[in-house]
Amino acid sequence: MSCAIHPSILSADFVNLETELARISNADAVHVDVMDNHFVPNLTLGLPVVSRIQQVSPVPLDVHLMISEVDRWAPEYAELGAASVTFHVEASAAPIRLAREIRQRGAKVGMALRPATPVGPYLDLLAELDLLLVMTVEPGFGGQAFLDVMLPKIRRARAAIDGSGAQLSLQVDGGISADTIQRAAEAGADVFVAGSAVYNTPDPATAITQLRNLGNSHSPRLGEEVG
Numbered sequence: 001m002s003c004a005i006h007p008s009i010l011s012a013d014f015v016n017l018e019t020e021l022a023r024i025s026n027a028d029a030v031h032v033d034v035m036d037n038h039f040v041p042n043l044t045l046g047l048p049v050v051s052r053i054q055q056v057s058p059v060p061l062d063v064h065l066m067i068s069e070v071d072r073w074a075p076e077y078a079e080l081g082a083a084s085v086t087f088h089v090e091a092s093a094a095p096i097r098l099a100r101e102i103r104q105r106g107a108k109v110g111m112a113l114r115p116a117t118p119v120g121p122y123l124d125l126l127a128e129l130d131l132l133l134v135m136t137v138e139p140g141f142g143g144q145a146f147l148d149v150m151l152p153k154i155r156r157a158r159a160a161i162d163g164s165g166a167q168l169s170l171q172v173d174g175g176i177s178a179d180t181i182q183r184a185a186e187a188g189a190d191v192f193v194a195g196s197a198v199y200n201t202p203d204p205a206t207a208i209t210q211l212r213n214l215g216n217s218h219s220p221r222l223g224e225e226v227g
């Protein structure tokens with residue numbers, strides 16, 4: 001079993017998205033950050049653009065919705081064929097209903113927690129999820145520093161997932177690099193979103209392989225991959 005690397009296209013060249021997607025064809029999925037300038041103070045892209053990305057991407061789509069009206073829009077991203085759709089629990093009026101709607105439309109369902117949102121109150125929801133995302137920066141922008149204060153939350157989430165017997169991925173997003181992935185992996189994360197550490201390098205494919213090897217070799221649960 002291997003950890004997964006999901007490059008964030010927030011750090012890609014938005015004018016050349018098809019080319020940028022081809023550069024990460026060895027990734028496990030592409031992380032698509034949808035921001036509405038309400039839930040977070042930044043604006044990226046919406047349904048029509050994500051739909052085109054879905055058509056040309058060589059890897060599955062991991063859609064991360066940083067939007068206020070998530071109950072309205074999340075099912076539509078599942079409908080267009082995204083492999084997974086992640087919503088912020090802080091934005092949803094009915095997270096269990098929303099998780100079921102996403103699953104009914106054929107996508108895996110993820111739930112994200114901002115840095116200030118504790119995991120404890122949401123452990124009952126694990127059975128409804130395929131992925132739990134612990135944000136390791138304040139959502140909104142790429143290139144921020146990894147928040148080490150999130151490590152206890154990652155450990156707590158890992159213990160809860162293992163104890164629940166549910167098959168959930170534990171994703172981290174924000175500030176993941178060759179310097180920080182070790183700490184996140186040791187704490188129990190197994191899916192790593194990386195924007196600048198992949199795209200702000202001369203060779204994104206090599207950066208992905210390096211991050212994957214580091215993640216595997218520092219995870220208590222995963223084997224080392226070579227290549």
Ligand SMILES: O=C(CO)[C@@H](O)[C@H](O)COP(=O)(O)O
Pocket residue numbers: 008010011031033064137138139140141142143144173174175176193194195196197
């Ligand atoms: O969701 C977000 C930011 O809100 C992330 O997906 C960033 O895009 C990650 O970028 P780096 O921190 O890896 O540069």
